[in-house]
Amino acid sequence: MLLPALSLAAGWFIVLGNIALAPPLLAFVAADLRMSGTEQGAFLVALPLTSFLGNVLFGPFVDRIGRSRSLTLGAAGAMLSLLGFLLVDDATTAIALRGVTGLLMPLVGISVLPCVTEYFPAGRRLALTGYVMASGSLAQMVMAPLAITLASHASWRWGFGVLAAVAGLAAAGALVSMPNRPRDARPASVRHHLRSLLPPKEREVRFSVIAFYLFVLGLFSVTALYPTWLLANLATTGDDGGEAAGVLFLVAGVAAVAASSSLGAIPRRWQRHVLVASLLLPSAVALALPAVPGHYGAQVALYTALVGLQSVASPVLRARINQLADEDDLSTVNASLNAGYQLAAATATAVAAVLYGLAPSFWLNSAVAAAGFLAAATAVLHLLRRPTTS
Known part of the structure; x- marks a missing residue:
């Protein structure tokens, strides 16, 4: 394989x-x-x-x-x-x-x-x-x-x-x-061509997809303008801000690859707990970022943690959605995830620019991001309290 x-x-x-x-x-x-x-x-x-x-x-x-x-x-x-x-x-x-x-x-x-x-x-x-x-x-x-x-x-x-x-x-x-395995055609729907923009019909899938959108909104609210804020703070130290930022993003990138690659080591009984934790913990990390603006080591640790948690949350949540989705609608659901990701990322980036203009200290961006992460975790917790078909 x-x-x-x-x-x-x-x-x-x-x-x-x-x-x-x-x-x-x-x-x-x-x-x-x-x-x-x-x-x-x-x-x-x-x-x-x-x-x-x-x-x-x-x-x-x-x-x-x-x-x-x-x-x-x-x-x-x-x-x-x-x-x-x-x-x-x-x-x-x-x-x-x-x-x-x-x-x-x-x-x-x-x-x-x-x-x-x-x-x-x-x-x-x-x-x-x-x-x-x-x-x-x-x-x-x-x-x-x-x-x-x-x-x-x-x-x-x-x-x-x-x-x-x-x-x-x-x-x-x-x-x-x-080997290719096409599915049987279904009766056409009046809204067939817009199905990728509509919430999935199954309740568990719908809430999980919404949680994914909320998480993306939170993520881009903080990451879209983070490089700008970081470079502005590094410039005040008199060091080479570009080189320091490059090291930070390289470390975070390595952490992202490592975090995604390690998911196979998670025991099946712990997967739901890992999902909730990876959706919830980024809220605390996002709020901590503007609390230590002048501490480069803390920024490396916090941003790496944020990217690492994101690299766990996204695949675990998407794997859960694909597990719950109807076999014949898997691609439509994934199209919804991809299209929603693009819309959520664009919306959050635009909002992040406004927030950063209002508060260059980055507190507003972090607060909105934390709210998005908390909302995503709440949606998943709401599902996990109820019996599912998974």
Whole structure:
């Protein structure tokens, strides 16, 4: 079962790697392709906008065509669109390629975690979910520095080439190792095309999905402006703030990969307790961040703890949602999670900017984040007090 696991990890890597790739390469791409300010903005937003559209459109259909086939088609298409950057010579084509890549990414992102449920035995699913999501943390940690290094010493195009190679591995691995299992078509619904934006029908799944949204709102309320706040505080010490911040985020990234990868060691009887703790404890960590603004060591420890807890909460909660969801609706539910993640992250980032403007001390951001984490934990606790079908 190693090849299917590696294929799913490669799929999740390109989903998160595509998000992390464009911002650090923007200056190189803009200079080479002579982009205007408007074109630079379009280059950045093309992928998330079309990705959201893809989640809404494709979610209800992935279960019908088969998750393995969806993963293969999405990864193969992404490989071709990413290879297009090796030849692109104008801004319009580059923006269009980012849009096409974004539209294809949901075919991968919607399929990966449901494939864990479909192709692996129940006792291994949480561990596999952790490993797969750890690959996303790894992508976020390595793609920016790798892309900048390649751009500085060779060409910015090779960053896209690296992702294209990983996409090819994901497509080939899924094609070879995971036989496709399409689901029977269901009667069409008047709101069929919007199902990915609607709360799941099952009560346990609905509350768990809402908890996921609340957690994402809390997370981005504190993390979106944290680098800005951190650099502002580091500047007052007279040290190299950029280098210190880089070390902090590197340590946190390593912790995220380690935390996700260790989920298989959690005994089954402790999984619910771990879920509640990983949703609840970030509230205390978020409130502690602005309490020690001038203590670099404390900031490293606190932010690493926050990222580590997030790297436990997300896969455990998503694994629980996939366990509770109807087998024929797994991909639709995952499309809802992905689309909701994008909406919640965008909303929280916008709110975080306003909060930081009102209180540069960062207390408002931390308080709103803590409220989101507490609300997520409360929603899950409300479910756990009642008997479930799991």
